[in-house]
Amino acid sequence: MATFATSDQLLVIIDPAARQTDGESVRIVKDVLSAGAAAKVCLPEGPEEFARALGRRGSRRPVVVGDDRALVRAVTLLHRHRELAGCALSVVPVGSTLALAQSLGVPTSAVAAARTVLDGVERRLDLLVDDSDGVVLGALDIPPAPVRAAAVAEPVSAASGRPWLRTTYRSLVRTLAPRPPRLAAVPAPGPCRLRVEVDGATVVDLDQPVEAVSVTPGSSGAAEVEVRPLSVGAEATPLRASGRTVTVVGGDFRYRADALVSGPVRRRTWTVSEAAWALTLPAHP
Known part of the structure; x- marks a missing residue:
């Protein structure tokens, strides 16, 4: 029987959404990780069980198998x-929302990401922390872009090569499946009036309507801020700034932090926490 060092002991937390979305990828990930390390697999049924599993990790290195929401939940x-600084995280992206993991440098292929867990290196990354103790790993957008409903992929089955059977299958699914609620059209966000301050200096004030504001953790403890003023005629030049703290004030604005939409709020301050967390990434990007 193979033996593994303590550093090779993994706690693999498989988010329920990942199991429902792509069970085959989850199975492959479990096989790859179990072959390369002493892996304890947890199958939480909801957020509370997810939190309990993470809290009881002991000396095992946590590996989150799931989408961007699962990664943000773990962080x-x-x-x-107050355990983030001393806990290196690994993530295997499985699900329908993987843009954050990809932007951080994690492979989106389940096999490549699982091998990165085993063979990758820990890299310290900056983090944005707001005044309500929320975190931003990748990007902050004001106002949030409208959410589009994701298309549901049809399961691949033995009917794939038999058109008559595939038609029957689709008809049966439409008959038996509960009809999903109709999604109301989400209008595109309009211009808003915001005061944006970076390290106490005003980048734009309430008298200047803006189309969008984006904030991303940069490097070496600074956030990168871009403000796009409302353009009239010719396209307006974006205003850019960088600093440690970013404060936004306005009338009941919403914002998207990574995969989640929050608000409305009238004021929010984000502060960069330098090298606040560690993520396992490929050794040779």
């Missing part, structure tokens, strides 16, 4: 328990 839990 948020560790941050709020």
